[in-house]
Amino acid sequence: MQRFSHYQEEYYPSPLMHVWIEFRRSHIALIGFILLLSFFTIALIGPLLAPFDPDLQNTNAILLPPAWEPNGTVVHILGTDGLGRDVLSRLLYASQITFGSSLLVVIVAVVVGVSLGAIAGLLSGVKSSVVNHLFDSIMSIPTLLIAIIIVAILGTGLVNSMLAITLALIPQFVHQTRTFVKSELQKEYVLLDKLDGARPLQIFTHSILPGMVELIVVQASLALSIAIIDISALGFLNLGAQSNFIELGQMLSQSLDVAYVATWLVALPGFFILLMVLSVNIVGEGLRSALRNRLSH
Amino acid sequence: MIKLSIRYINLIVLTVFVLLVFSFFLPYLFPGDLLTNITGITPETQQQREALEIAFKLDKSIFHQFVFYIENLFSGNWGVSTATQQSLKTEVALFFPATIELVVYALLFSILVGIPLGFIGGLRHHKGFDFPIVTFSIVGYSFPVFWIALIFITVFCLQLNWLPTSGRLDLLYDLPSVTGFVLIDIALSDIEDKSAAYKDAFRHLILPTLAVSVVTTALFARFVRRSIMDVMEKSYIIAAKSRGFSPWQIFLKHGFKNALIPILPILALQVSTLITNVMIVETIFSWPGIGKWLIEAIYQHDYPAIRIGMLAVSIVVMILTISTEFLTRAIDPTREKVEHATF
Numbered sequence: 001m002q003r004f005s006h007y008q009e010e011y012y013p014s015p016l017m018h019v020w021i022e023f024r025r026s027h028i029a030l031i032g033f034i035l036l037l038s039f040f041t042i043a044l045i046g047p048l049l050a051p052f053d054p055d056l057q058n059t060n061a062i063l064l065p066p067a068w069e070p071n072g073t074v075v076h077i078l079g080t081d082g083l084g085r086d087v088l089s090r091l092l093y094a095s096q097i098t099f100g101s102s103l104l105v106v107i108v109a110v111v112v113g114v115s116l117g118a119i120a121g122l123l124s125g126v127k128s129s130v131v132n133h134l135f136d137s138i139m140s141i142p143t144l145l146i147a148i149i150i151v152a153i154l155g156t157g158l159v160n161s162m163l164a165i166t167l168a169l170i171p172q173f174v175h176q177t178r179t180f181v182k183s184e185l186q187k188e189y190v191l192l193d194k195l196d197g198a199r200p201l202q203i204f205t206h207s208i209l210p211g212m213v214e215l216i217v218v219q220a221s222l223a224l225s226i227a228i229i230d231i232s233a234l235g236f237l238n239l240g241a242q243s244n245f246i247e248l249g250q251m252l253s254q255s256l257d258v259a260y261v262a263t264w265l266v267a268l269p270g271f272f273i274l275l276m277v278l279s280v281n282i283v284g285e286g287l288r289s290a291l292r293n294r295l296s297h
Numbered sequence: 298m299i300k301l302s303i304r305y306i307n308l309i310v311l312t313v314f315v316l317l318v319f320s321f322f323l324p325y326l327f328p329g330d331l332l333t334n335i336t337g338i339t340p341e342t343q344q345q346r347e348a349l350e351i352a353f354k355l356d357k358s359i360f361h362q363f364v365f366y367i368e369n370l371f372s373g374n375w376g377v378s379t380a381t382q383q384s385l386k387t388e389v390a391l392f393f394p395a396t397i398e399l400v401v402y403a404l405l406f407s408i409l410v411g412i413p414l415g416f417i418g419g420l421r422h423h424k425g426f427d428f429p430i431v432t433f434s435i436v437g438y439s440f441p442v443f444w445i446a447l448i449f450i451t452v453f454c455l456q457l458n459w460l461p462t463s464g465r466l467d468l469l470y471d472l473p474s475v476t477g478f479v480l481i482d483i484a485l486s487d488i489e490d491k492s493a494a495y496k497d498a499f500r501h502l503i504l505p506t507l508a509v510s511v512v513t514t515a516l517f518a519r520f521v522r523r524s525i526m527d528v529m530e531k532s533y534i535i536a537a538k539s540r541g542f543s544p545w546q547i548f549l550k551h552g553f554k555n556a557l558i559p560i561l562p563i564l565a566l567q568v569s570t571l572i573t574n575v576m577i578v579e580t581i582f583s584w585p586g587i588g589k590w591l592i593e594a595i596y597q598h599d600y601p602a603i604r605i606g607m608l609a610v611s612i613v614v615m616i617l618t619i620s621t622e623f624l625t626r627a628i629d630p631t632r633e634k635v636e637h638a639t640f
Contacts, residue, residue, distance in 0.1 A: 141611045141615075142569045142570070142572045142576070144576050144588070145573075145591075145611060148591055148592070148595055148607070149603065149607055151595060152327055152600065152603050153323075153326045153328070155328070225438075225439065232443075233442070233577055236443045237577065237580060237592055239592075249443070252443070252444065256447075259447070259451065260455065266447055266451065267448075270443075270447065270448070274440060278436060278439040281435055281439050
């Protein structure tokens with residue numbers, strides 16, 4: 001029988017579709033994806049889901065254990081804290097802040113990092129070498145140290161800790177973009193663009209960037225997990241979110257005083273951070289192997 | 298080789314210079330009195346203030362101040378802490394070794410456990426033992442380090458009462474700080490019952506080391522697993538197989554070394570994450586290291602301490618990172634291109 005189509009299938013999926021087909025083959029990756037989506041939902045509409053006002057102090061129910069304990073009630077499913085505030089509502093508000101601010105941090109870091117990396121990659125010579133030097137030296141400074149310096153200069157607060165983490169995350173995107181752009185510039189499709197008279201910026205946005213998006217998404221998933229851990233770590237050390245925001249790490253450090261009697265107050269916020277980071281990592285890992293499989297098929 | 302060494306020394310010098318310039322300008326950025334931020338001394342009278350300004354060359358130009366700052370740093374005159382009025386040099390020398398000690402043990406643990414795990418997982422990938430290893434590597438990497446430290450304290454210290462919660466050594470032992478490393482100091486000291494002292498030091502060490510190691514071990518296992526999987530698919534492995542070598546011979550002769558080469562630069566990058574984690578764990582276990590010291594400096598607005606601490610930690614981390622990178626370049630003949638310090 002004669003074939004007229006180049007492809008064996010009637011319908012040939014787009015690259016994005018291909019990634020999704022590979023991605024959903026792994027059940028664990030799918031579970032991680034659903035978990036991640038639910039954290040997205042919490043970040044968007046978390047306060048609407050909360051049964052109580054997170055600052056409402058119910059003095060009749062102080063340090064109430066979660067519902068599965070013998071003394072727990074169904075009214076406060078995850079119990080209450082030392083001031084009688086509903087833990088579930090606080091966790092929802094805190095997850096919103098932690099996840100939302102981490103997401104924001106990563107988006108800013110990606111935009112700034114990729115543009116700086118593109119500039120460093122497109123420029124050659126002394127200028128790019130100076131940029132590289134600066135970023136390599138920043139890259140070697142531990143995140144917490146950058147955060148300590150920023151907090152020392154600007155004072156504690158959620159926005160300042162976000163700024164510190166953004167600064168710490170930018171170099172890796174710069175590094176990766178620069179190496180990618182440099183290697184792509186040697187290839188022939190870029191030469192074709194040059195012959196067509198494209199300017200460096202046009203070459204970057206039209207030819208190089210589309211091929212780089214997947215790489216950036218994978219790197220961003222890694223950065224997101226780091227951002228969540230760092231924001232909560234700074235909150236835990238009282239250098240990040242102060243009491244005007246509820247944040248998971250800060251919630252954890254506030255409940256340390258009652259940790260002897262109320263272990264769930266330490267366990268639950270940490271568990272939420274773990275779930276959040278785990279879902280991001282599983283999705284990132286799934287994406288990475290999906291991309292690898294797509295390329296190898 | 299000489300060319301490579303010169304390039305890397307050049308890189309170290311340049312980066313140290315950038316860090317020095319940055320740390321020089323820090324006191325200008327910090328809130329509060331510039332004079333106190335630089336000297337660590339709060340002047341009480343106007344005359345004292347003027348005397349200090351002249352002594353620290355604040356009346357001269359920025360360039361003079363910078364030269365003065367560098368001279369002071371190299372002559373070991375690092376200024377005093379605002380909070381304790383102690384010399385910062387002695388404080389850093391006291392606290393930094395404790396951090397390095399924790400970093401070294403955590404790194405050793407992660408290498409000794411993580412790398413074999415990665416090899417087992419990678420060689421038997423998608424079979425039996427691989428699943429628990431992959432699960433551990435992803436879950437372990439996702440653990441927030443402060444939470445795992447708290448869990449350890451709750452379980453092993455508060456509920457089981459097996460291990461101490463804080464410090465480096467029991468107060469019974471009056472240990473003079475010679476090198477700053479507990480285990481070496483015990484050997485040098487004249488404590489009568491050294492084995493008991495060692496036992497006590499180990500009991501204090503276990504939990505902080507484990508808490509820091511979980512993340513790093515998981516990371517190493519993951520990278521090594523990936524790396525050995527990639528290497529075992531290479532054509533030289535297939536060639537070795539076709540010549541009739543046993544799997545064990547192939548692994549030892551070809552797989553092992555080639556899989557470790559890409560690990561080294563990743564290891565270098567992890568040093569900075571490791572130090573961040575160690576600094577957090579220090580505050581939880583009251584480990585008298587530089588992280589705890591720096592965070593306390595923040596609470597007390599001790600700006601001279603933050604400046605010197607930041608400089609010390611970042612220079613050490615940077616030199617470690619660059620020398621590991623240099624080592625990788627020197628070992629690995631396939632990597633000819635030099636990305637750094639090229640003009």
